[in-house]
Amino acid sequence: MPGWICERTIEGGERGAFVYSLFYSLTADWSEAYMAVSDMRSNSPGEARTRPNWIHLIHLAGLAPLALLAWDAFAGSLTVNPIQYLTQRTGYAAILLLIASLVCTPLSVVSGWKRILALRRPLGLYGFLYAALHMLIFTALDFGLNISLIVQEVAEKRYILVGTTALLLLAPLALTSTKGWQRRLGRSWKRLHRLVYLAVPLALVHYAWAQKSDIRQPLILGALVAVLLMLRVPAVRRRIEAWRRAFGGVSAADGSERTPARGARGR
Amino acid sequence: MHKIPSSEITPEHIYRSRRRFLREVGALAIAGLGIAACGNTANTSPVPTPGPVSRKTDELGDPLNTYQQITTYNNFYEFTTHKEYVAQVARNFRTSPWTVSIGGLVHKPQTIAIEDILKRYPSEERIYRLRCVEGWSMVIPWLGFPLHRLLADVEPMASARYVRFETLYDPEQMPGQRDRWYNWPYVEGLRLDEAMHDLTILSTGLYGNLLLPQNGAPLRLVVPWKYGFKSIKSIVKIDLVAEQPTSFWMAAAPHEYGFYANVNPDVPHPRWSQATERRIGEFERRPTLMFNGYADQVARLYAGMDLRANY
Numbered sequence: 001m002p003g004w005i006c007e008r009t010i011e012g013g014e015r016g017a018f019v020y021s022l023f024y025s026l027t028a029d030w031s032e033a034y035m036a037v038s039d040m041r042s043n044s045p046g047e048a049r050t051r052p053n054w055i056h057l058i059h060l061a062g063l064a065p066l067a068l069l070a071w072d073a074f075a076g077s078l079t080v081n082p083i084q085y086l087t088q089r090t091g092y093a094a095i096l097l098l099i100a101s102l103v104c105t106p107l108s109v110v111s112g113w114k115r116i117l118a119l120r121r122p123l124g125l126y127g128f129l130y131a132a133l134h135m136l137i138f139t140a141l142d143f144g145l146n147i148s149l150i151v152q153e154v155a156e157k158r159y160i161l162v163g164t165t166a167l168l169l170l171a172p173l174a175l176t177s178t179k180g181w182q183r184r185l186g187r188s189w190k191r192l193h194r195l196v197y198l199a200v201p202l203a204l205v206h207y208a209w210a211q212k213s214d215i216r217q218p219l220i221l222g223a224l225v226a227v228l229l230m231l232r233v234p235a236v237r238r239r240i241e242a243w244r245r246a247f248g249g250v251s252a253a254d255g256s257e258r259t260p261a262r263g264a265r266g267r
Numbered sequence: 268m269h270k271i272p273s274s275e276i277t278p279e280h281i282y283r284s285r286r287r288f289l290r291e292v293g294a295l296a297i298a299g300l301g302i303a304a305c306g307n308t309a310n311t312s313p314v315p316t317p318g319p320v321s322r323k324t325d326e327l328g329d330p331l332n333t334y335q336q337i338t339t340y341n342n343f344y345e346f347t348t349h350k351e352y353v354a355q356v357a358r359n360f361r362t363s364p365w366t367v368s369i370g371g372l373v374h375k376p377q378t379i380a381i382e383d384i385l386k387r388y389p390s391e392e393r394i395y396r397l398r399c400v401e402g403w404s405m406v407i408p409w410l411g412f413p414l415h416r417l418l419a420d421v422e423p424m425a426s427a428r429y430v431r432f433e434t435l436y437d438p439e440q441m442p443g444q445r446d447r448w449y450n451w452p453y454v455e456g457l458r459l460d461e462a463m464h465d466l467t468i469l470s471t472g473l474y475g476n477l478l479l480p481q482n483g484a485p486l487r488l489v490v491p492w493k494y495g496f497k498s499i500k501s502i503v504k505i506d507l508v509a510e511q512p513t514s515f516w517m518a519a520a521p522h523e524y525g526f527y528a529n530v531n532p533d534v535p536h537p538r539w540s541q542a543t544e545r546r547i548g549e550f551e552r553r554p555t556l557m558f559n560g561y562a563d564q565v566a567r568l569y570a571g572m573d574l575r576a577n578y
Contacts, residue, residue, distance in 0.1 A: 213448070
């Protein structure tokens, strides 16, 4: 779908439902990213648009967890306790994709490869999609939308409270992930989207507290996220960029424009 | 949630044959693509068929879980922490020769081969609910004998107040034990009056068969009014002791797991709902019963005790 069609659809349906916006931004996003990259590579977008682009591969990563679950369902290997299995798998997919979205900016700073930045939004939105599915499975399938039981669970168990908080922090980011909202919010868009720096650590605390005893995996992911957040500290970031200019080649690996050495941009 | 009328539930043999059909079609497709190695459906070892059972329900009228459910969804960290893979990892576990030593504060300590245990203590069927602390449950037709019969034979001393059980430690056969995160071997304990209660059994089989490795072969404890982790598997050692033993889970997470671990819907756990549970094979949650539905038989053991403090 060409970017401008999506753009218009989103603008037109801005008062539309939340899910509508989410799914449109998911599909709109890759075409926007595609356009952006096409523009970078060539002054004639029409010609570039006909070429396949590796950025589309991100949808393989985003849809792989769903495909694996579909395969499990087909092969009859959702275990005899499928609701618990689906809950755990969607939660894990959400965390991995959200962390992947946090990798983009530091990777671009270190490599000077600007195109990676276009991956932040689809990765973040896919992460949110799985987090929302995770919550939906918990409330609708596991607890049958029994509000009093759900309230009791959330109030009684700090790990559910923390997970719910993380999801609530991500929701406005998913809603305002379109270009239209980005324009409308101006500078506050960037500030708003820094909420992800809080949401992902909270999601990891949720994951760690959900473990019976062995928290090695959440600890490893937590260390990774700590490094990813540290690389965003403006002083650290400026130093890396200086090193890159001093030791790196003349142009970036993909020939695209280098990231300018200013403060952290959004995610 | 709407309740599904039983007339709309597909009978087991039909949905099984549908699944088999789907599986076979899938296997064919995979073979056709020449990537048969990816088909985890193609090389599963045949599951032994269940033997006869005396009843189809527990005393509350709830149906037995299927042999397939009971033997493919197991918490047995000695093999793997993935419940759905335990059966596969444990399939070559050697349960013969196997001896169990009973000692500590007893007048007649003994070491008995599992074959002699089977001969000396003829097994009877006990249909019990098993409530896992993770919030799921099953109804299982165990074969076994009351633990008090074995304890009577070793003659506990007057100073014995607790029974301590220990699982085999054999990292060669039990790959999960190579992971030093946990404090192996698995240990569990009961107060002597709990151990002497007629509901407490040592199990040697289920569904008319000997136990499979994933269910704790060749000898395991079953204490139906406590969370499943109390029912220690693959026992090699039973000691009568004076002090309360520290169980595996008490050592791993003392704030979450106490010594008693009685099923109690009123004592919340930081992780799982204990007010409700999901019976494996059912869609909706059901309320958890006090002492897992065995309150009439066991509540007196805890008269006057604060069950919130002694969780």
